[in-house]
């Protein structure tokens with residue numbers, strides 16, 4: 715059984731110890747899962763969601779060398795957004811690469 719905490723709870727308990735986090739989450743979920751958990755494991759994903767998403771698929775900074783910023787903060791905060799952004803950024807790099 716996996717319980718995902720939301721952004722508010724996660725921010726509030728980013729530095730709380732695992733036992734406290736497990737106890738609080740199980741308490742919240744007890745109406746759905748009961749109270750019989752025998753073992754727990756807590757994972758903290760520190761950068762799980764972009765907090766300041768951009769509308770553009772990437773940001774390009776003229777070089778040399780050129781810099782391209784891309785990822786799930788640019789084209790939607792999911793795997794699909796990360797892939798779309800990465801492909802767009804790669805296209806931009808190829809387009810701006812010097813031709814032999």
Ligand SMILES: Cc1cc2nc3c(=O)[nH]c(=O)nc-3n(C[C@H](O)[C@H](O)[C@H](O)COP(=O)(O)OP(=O)(O)OC[C@H]3O[C@@H](n4cnc5c(N)ncnc54)[C@H](O)[C@@H]3O)c2cc1C
Pocket residue numbers: 759761762763784785786787791792793794796
């Ligand atoms: C628990 C969880 C569940 C999720 N479930 C889903 C789901 O079901 N469906 C979905 O679509 N999305 C899901 N996501 C979101 C999805 O994982 C992300 O949107 C996606 O992985 C973002 O890809 P990315 O390449 O932009 O960034 P990341 O995958 O975060 O890649 C960034 C990389 O940069 C590296 N890095 C960071 N800092 C540095 C540095 N200073 N120097 C060198 N390397 C560095 C990191 O180690 C990492 O490898 C989930 C995320 C989490 C945390």
